[in-house]
Amino acid sequence: MLPHLNGSMAPDMNANAKGVFYGFTLKHQKGHFIRAIMESIGYIIKRNIEVLSEMGIEVTEIRSLGGGSKSPVWSQIKADILGKRLYTMDCVEAACLGAAILAGKAVGAFASVDKACESMVHAKAQYDPDPRHELVYAGRYADFKKLFADLTGMFAQSAGHD
Numbered sequence: 701m702l703p704h705l706n707g708s709m710a711p712d713m714n715a716n717a718k719g720v721f722y723g724f725t726l727k728h729q730k731g732h733f734i735r736a737i738m739e740s741i742g743y744i745i746k747r748n749i750e751v752l753s754e755m756g757i758e759v760t761e762i763r764s765l766g767g768g769s770k771s772p773v774w775s776q777i778k779a780d781i782l783g784k785r786l787y788t789m790d791c792v793e794a795a796c797l798g799a800a801i802l803a804g805k806a807v808g809a810f811a812s813v814d815k816a817c818e819s820m821v822h823a824k825a826q827y828d829p830d831p832r833h834e835l836v837y838a839g840r841y842a843d844f845k846k847l848f849a850d851l852t853g854m855f856a857q858s859a860g861h862d
Contacts, residue, residue, distance in 0.1 A: 804820070
């Protein structure tokens, strides 16, 4: 699945990109489509991590928050696709927590932002990648990137034909 319902964002910016379900048959049911959506988001995260790696920035673990992090299934899917340990966080409202951390530092409640984070930022659960899924997801990720590349010309042709 390509989840580009409103174009694609980083790192492969394409305002004309569209959402695509590819390879489904009559045997596929609702659950297959839901899982494909979850996996596609994992592939986008993986693509972003690849670009960071090319820039010399190594990502060693993932911190997940927000509504999607409430799903243990989705969290495990992301850990498996990324091949990295994933933590879901206690706080799902990062903007408010970030403001509280900065305010705490500003009023002297904490000596540093790092100390405030140590006090206020906590992991809720940990998901380790399952090596049994590595080859399957590696192949699907290659398909995901190829599908996006192969459809780029069609996305351009269909610009404005919504």
